[in-house]
Amino acid sequence: MAEQDPPKKPGTGLRPIERLNSEERLSRLTPATASATHHAYCSKFARDFLDAHFYFCSSKFVVARGGKVKALDEAFREAETWFSSALEWIADTEKIEIPLFYEEKEVQVSHSFAGRLLRLLMQYDKIFADTLYSLNCGSITGSQRETTTQIAGKRINAIHQICIPDTDRFNQDGTLLNSPRS
Numbered sequence: 001m002a003e004q005d006p007p008k009k010p011g012t013g014l015r016p017i018e019r020l021n022s023e024e025r026l027s028r029l030t031p032a033t034a035s036a037t038h039h040a041y042c043s044k045f046a047r048d049f050l051d052a053h054f055y056f057c058s059s060k061f062v063v064a065r066g067g068k069v070k071a072l073d074e075a076f077r078e079a080e081t082w083f084s085s086a087l088e089w090i091a092d093t094e095k096i097e098i099p100l101f102y103e104e105k106e107v108q109v110s111h112s113f114a115g116r117l118l119r120l121l122m123q124y125d126k127i128f129a130d131t132l133y134s135l136n137c138g139s140i141t142g143s144q145r146e147t148t149t150q151i152a153g154k155r156i157n158a159i160h161q162i163c164i165p166d167t168d169r170f171n172q173d174g175t176l177l178n179s180p181r182s
Contacts (some may be wrong), residue, residue, distance in 0.1 A: 039107045039118060042100045043128040045153050046121050050105060053160050054117065060163035061113035067170030071162050074174055079155040082092050083123045086148060087130075093140055095133035117159060124152045 041047055064072060109115050131145040170178050 004151070009159065035109050036106055037109060037118070039122065040102045040104045041104050041121070041125045042102045043125050043149075045149070045156075046125050047103065049121060049156065049160075050107065051075070051154060054114075055122075057117060057163045058114040060108045061111040062115075062151055063167065064113075064163075065167045067172045067174050068162070068165075068167045070114055070174035071170055071176070072159065072171070075162055076113065076120075076157050079120055079159065080116070082155055083120060083127070084154065086127055086152065090127060090130045090140075091135060092149070093130075093134040094137045095130060095139070096137040097133050100129055100138055102131070117156070120156050121160075124156060126150075127152050 004144060038051065039046075041050070061072070070092060107118060109118060128149055131148055134140045135145050165176060171177060
């Protein structure tokens with residue numbers, strides 16, 4: 001006689017939480033776009049963000065609606081404006097290039113916001129490398145480099161923070177519910 005599976009208990013309480021990591025998270029969603037790209041990076045920040053947060057953000061972009069989309073778009077616009085001005089500033093400094101080690105990773109882009117986030121990560125890496133070259137030449141100080149890379153990282157992390165609350169936690173104007181309005 002074949003061994004039978006034990007009878008299943010009827011569902012009571014909450015379902016167990018199953019954490020979805022990396023590409024597994026995206027495979028369960030219907031992406032708005034379906035493309036892959038290779039991203040080369042030299043900074044620890046870019047590597048860590050791609051490994052720990054990029055696919056989480058991508059999955060949240062796919063399901064975002066209403067006020068959350070508005071909040072994300074505003075955060076992207078602010079970050080993109082800041083990155084543009086930072087790149088212009090660093091472009092005007094003298095540099096001495098030194099060899100840097102770049103790693104490459106294939107990245108799945110499931111939404112236009114994911115493409116924008118990947119572009120910001122690429123710009124972060126450019127700022128990271130160019131400020132290092134400028135520091136090497138002596139055209140900027142170590143504190144200027146540190147401040148610039150910290151602000152760049154905070155701009156990207158602000159987008160990640162907006163991804164954390166669910167879509168229903170945002171007003172139509174993009175503000176988080178139960179938060180003081182500015």
